[in-house]
Amino acid sequence: MEIIVCVRQTAVVREELEVASDGRSVDLSRVNQHLNEWDSYALEEALLLVQENGGSVTVVSLGPENAEPVLFHGLAAGAQDALHIVSVVQDDIDNWVVANMLSREIKKHPFDLVLTGVQAEDDGCGEVGATIATLLGIPHASMVVAVECEEGQNTLKVERELDEGYHDVLRISLPALLTIQTGTRQPRYVSSMRLKRFKKKAKITKIGFEDLVSVGETVAPRTELIHIDSYQPETRNVEILEGSPEQTVGQLLDRLYSKGVL
Amino acid sequence: MTNRILVIGEHGNNVIRDVTWEMVAQMGQIADKFDMDVQATILGHDCEEMGQTLSEYVEHLYYISDVNLSNYTWECYLHALTPLIDKVDPSLIVLGHTAMGVDLGPRLAATLDCSYLADCIDFTFDGDDLVVTRELFGGKLLSKLKVARSNRYCITMRPSGMGETETDKRSVNNFTEITPALDTEGFMTQFLDLLAPPEGDVDITKAEIVIGVGRGVSDKDKVKVVQTLADAVGGVMAATRPVIDSGLLPKERQVGQSGKTVKPKIYIACGISGSSQHIIGMKKSETIVAINSDPKAPIFNIAHFGIIGDLNEIVPVLTSGIQSRK
Numbered sequence: 379m380e381i382i383v384c385v386r387q388t389a390v391v392r393e394e395l396e397v398a399s400d401g402r403s404v405d406l407s408r409v410n411q412h413l414n415e416w417d418s419y420a421l422e423e424a425l426l427l428v429q430e431n432g433g434s435v436t437v438v439s440l441g442p443e444n445a446e447p448v449l450f451h452g453l454a455a456g457a458q459d460a461l462h463i464v465s466v467v468q469d470d471i472d473n474w475v476v477a478n479m480l481s482r483e484i485k486k487h488p489f490d491l492v493l494t495g496v497q498a499e500d501d502g503c504g505e506v507g508a509t510i511a512t513l514l515g516i517p518h519a520s521m522v523v524a525v526e527c528e529e530g531q532n533t534l535k536v537e538r539e540l541d542e543g544y545h546d547v548l549r550i551s552l553p554a555l556l557t558i559q560t561g562t563r564q565p566r567y568v569s570s571m572r573l574k575r576f577k578k579k580a581k582i583t584k585i586g587f588e589d590l591v592s593v594g595e596t597v598a599p600r601t602e603l604i605h606i607d608s609y610q611p612e613t614r615n616v617e618i619l620e621g622s623p624e625q626t627v628g629q630l631l632d633r634l635y636s637k638g639v640l
Numbered sequence: 641m642t643n644r645i646l647v648i649g650e651h652g653n654n655v656i657r658d659v660t661w662e663m664v665a666q667m668g669q670i671a672d673k674f675d676m677d678v679q680a681t682i683l684g685h686d687c688e689e690m691g692q693t694l695s696e697y698v699e700h701l702y703y704i705s706d707v708n709l710s711n712y713t714w715e716c717y718l719h720a721l722t723p724l725i726d727k728v729d730p731s732l733i734v735l736g737h738t739a740m741g742v743d744l745g746p747r748l749a750a751t752l753d754c755s756y757l758a759d760c761i762d763f764t765f766d767g768d769d770l771v772v773t774r775e776l777f778g779g780k781l782l783s784k785l786k787v788a789r790s791n792r793y794c795i796t797m798r799p800s801g802m803g804e805t806e807t808d809k810r811s812v813n814n815f816t817e818i819t820p821a822l823d824t825e826g827f828m829t830q831f832l833d834l835l836a837p838p839e840g841d842v843d844i845t846k847a848e849i850v851i852g853v854g855r856g857v858s859d860k861d862k863v864k865v866v867q868t869l870a871d872a873v874g875g876v877m878a879a880t881r882p883v884i885d886s887g888l889l890p891k892e893r894q895v896g897q898s899g900k901t902v903k904p905k906i907y908i909a910c911g912i913s914g915s916s917q918h919i920i921g922m923k924k925s926e927t928i929v930a931i932n933s934d935p936k937a938p939i940f941n942i943a944h945f946g947i948i949g950d951l952n953e954i955v956p957v958l959t960s961g962i963q964s965r966k
Contacts, residue, residue: 517828543837
């Protein structure tokens with residue numbers, strides 16, 4: 379089974395995040411970035427499927443030059459090939475452009491399955507997977523928590539997570555795209571030693587936007603980010619209790635007892 | 641641009657889901673403000689009654705009835721919806737940011753070749769431009785986006801994000817049933833089964849006091865510390881998705897969009913940052929207490945009382961404080 383996994387580098391959500399001086403991007407200069415958590419589960423699912431059924435895994439990422447570490451991570455984790463669609467600062471990119479470019483690159487390779495994470499930690503859109511599937515004319519399934527190859531048939535049985543604790547089970551024909559939910563198959567650990575070794579010797583295929591569009595053709599973004607703000611909802615009415623742990627807890631209990639909720 | 645909005649309604653267990661009412665209410669306001677029409681559709685089999693109910697609140701309700709729509713698949717829904725969209729010609733298509741909306745929204749938008757924006761918490765028109773507000777980094781930052789001008793936009797709206805569920809009846813009661821007789825021969829996806837949520841020893845939806853734990857509770861020892869608090873206060877422990885994923889608590893303890901919705905008298909959130917998926921499942925709690933080391937954590941946006949600090953320090957003090965006041 380030939381599997382292509384789309385991965386992306388994102389800032390770590392737990393980091394202190396500040397809006398950059400342009401007012402429309404996040405200042406990433408002092409922020410740790412890593413492989414998007416959902417993508418790490420997609421990568422793990424791909425590696426396990428290949429372990430069980432044979433085949434190979436290719437990781438592909440669209441991002442700036444400094445997004446290379448996620449591709450080295452993919453290779454160090456066990457992927458055979460890595461493709462980097464390199465974007466430059468001037469590129470006007472939104473999720474539509476990302477999905478469009480990725481689908482153009484994916485088309486050039488033989489594949490049975492494309493995997494993505496359900497969403498990215500930064501924008502949480504969950505748009506790219508199903509959009510790629512549409513552009514490739516293949517079926518998709520979102521929020522997949524379990525994948526089973528059906529012997530002798532060109533199909534997969536997938537279990538998806540729905541709302542309120544429900545799941546459903548689908549049969550989907552190959553080639554297909556699945557967006558993988560975080561879940562029970564924990565991504566494998568890649569040691570920093572191993573990662574270092576791969577950074578020294580592993581090869582990443584570089585692709586430019588110009589390699590994916592014909593002369594004179596542009597893939598225009600469909601959305602324009604106007605500005606980013608720190609989140610200060612007007613309705614925030616929390617009372618932050620101050621002092622030592624004993625003091626804050628004392629104040630909290632006073633309030634809960636006087637409200638009669640305890 | 642036409643002046644029509646089409647809401648793709650959702651239902652489950654034979655009831656119209658809250659998100660559908662929220663969309664209808666919110667779109668009603670947009671329609672009044674920008675002189676538009678709200679139309680809606682419900683897809684399914686044997687759901688005429690729900691369609692009739694909903695039809696009283698929109699200008700027109702299309703009930704698409706087919707046995708192949710008994711259970712959702714994007715493929716059947718897409719085939720049922722595209723002829724309707726051709727006919728209604730809406731400039732705005734609205735879905736909930738739910739399991740269905742996340743699956744269907746981008747597929748529908750890409751098929752119709754229109755712009756798509758997910759998980760919107762607010763939006764307005766600026767001339768013919770659609771301007772939406774959405775969260776970044778799980779609610780730490782807010783972004784405002786303008787959608788490139790086009791004849792059609794497709795968005796998903798965050799459930800409970802706008803809080804508006806009360807809506808007036810519209811004067812017109814127009815109901816149309818469509819029977820597309822879907823031919824699923826050659827379809828690439830096939831629905832096989834619907835799995836009900838697991839049942840456990842404790843029903844967290846019945847508890848009056850719920851102690852929720854998030855990523856800040858990262859190992860068994862920390863779970864024990866919080867369990868001691870739960871025992872002291874007579875509450876039950878629940879958790880966010882990452883904690884459930886890590887196997888520290890069983891699945892039936894999960895609170896949030898893909899888990900359970902709780903409305904206890906007190907919800908004490910320990911080490912929970914407050915992702916929108918979690919907040920959906922507990923925001924209707926009567927009193928919310930949040931203990932978190934990050935003062936910018938979105939959980940404080942909905943909490944009533946907040947303590948900023950390390951839960952390993954705070955929780956034992958809280959436990960002994962409760963024990964000493966008994």
